[in-house]
Amino acid sequence: MSTPRFLTLPPGVTPIRIETPAGWFAALEALPVSGVAERWPALLVPGYTGSKEDFLAVLQSLADAGRRRVIAIDMRGQYETPGPDDPAAYTCAALGADVAAVAGVVGEGEPVHLLGHSFGGLVVRETVLGGATKAASLTLMSSGPGAIVGPREQAARSLLGLVPEVGLERIWENHLEPEAMAQGVPDEIIAFLRKRIFANNLVGMQTMGEQVLTAPDRVDELADADVPKLVLYGEHDDGWPPHLQAEMADRLGAECVVVPGALHSPAVEAPETTAAALTRFWNASEHRFVQS
Template structure:
């Protein structure tokens, strides 16, 4: 669970809806203070129990490098509506959404793509299918295949409890106690509760099944010619850091370890994370245009 540090939108960041051929998506959009983006845009995709708000702390900084930066709620997440059809929440279906969003945002021009945790498994679908030309691709605290360790255990518990106990049980037995023990402020706890109960129950159950059974697609991803970055916290409790480092080597990708961060570098170390992304994006554009 990612816990935003704050919910007040910084200057230059606004909420909006993006209309596409596959539906409307709730997003946070950041623009340079000048209002004129001079670089290619970026699309940020959150994790399973997250939302666009997980990127609030980095949006303004990322936009100041001269680009439009958009963080999205995926289908069935928080403020983006989703159907009760489980097939709408498979990797293939969600990856298709990313393709459509990228075309809508970029108008056919290259776009930087970032996927956090489960969002990394979704976004790689769009990268592998080759329908969209991405300027760069970043896997943030994501892995080569199904989630492991303590988060795998939490996911299996969720799958066993959701059908009968629902989101209320999940909130009271796991998410609220975790937030309270971490000293999360009351207003953020209220937001986390609101966000959880806004999610599609069908979507959450299906996406959890997906993250627990994800195949290893690194060999396919490595065949795609796109600058790739693997970025994760040194204390990540999702996919172990050595596993992510090995994935970076398999992908011939750059690898950045964020000191002091765990599974949500954009929340836990926003300055370091934003600096790493900006450097990587700028370098990718320089190579592409050079």
């Protein structure tokens, strides 16, 4: 579970609702505070049990680099985006199609930079493989080639096993809240985390959890996609092991950026470094498009 460091909206960042043929999605939109905005837009997709607020620390910096708009969304069934009680709506393929629908609206005919964090990376790769989106680039942030492994795999299995047995209330009171308090998370952030997890669609939460534990390796297919790719992760990532993400970057022929000191959420733990790396990669990707 990603933990935002603050919840105050930076200048130029506003909550919006994006209407698409697939339904509406809650989002945060960042627009440049000043200067000329000529760069293509970007769409940021959070991880399992995450939300658009996980990108708050980087939204303003990304937009102020001259990007027309930077959008972070809640996926279907996450936090402020509603979802049905139908497991089929929460497969990686279905969620990837949702992202394609959002990208079509966000881009307004222009290519869009796609970024997926953790489970969101498994989703946006489906968006690219689906071929219905004009992708300016693809960034896999703290994501992996397939099903998650390591400590977060065990945490996800425990969560999925406990939900039907004891319910979210007990899980929050006995596990998630004490962990947040032990990490020194401020009271207002803990209150937000509680509100967010209880707002998730329970069927969606179960199905997304199953997806992150069973996702197949699709790296070879993704390597054939003609789109610039970036693999970015924290030096001490406790999700997919760093060496596994480095190997994935090699297999993809992707650029690889390791964020010093960061764990599983570089946009939260090292926002300046992360925003600078993304801006550089996005600008270079656009330059390649112009040159080709």
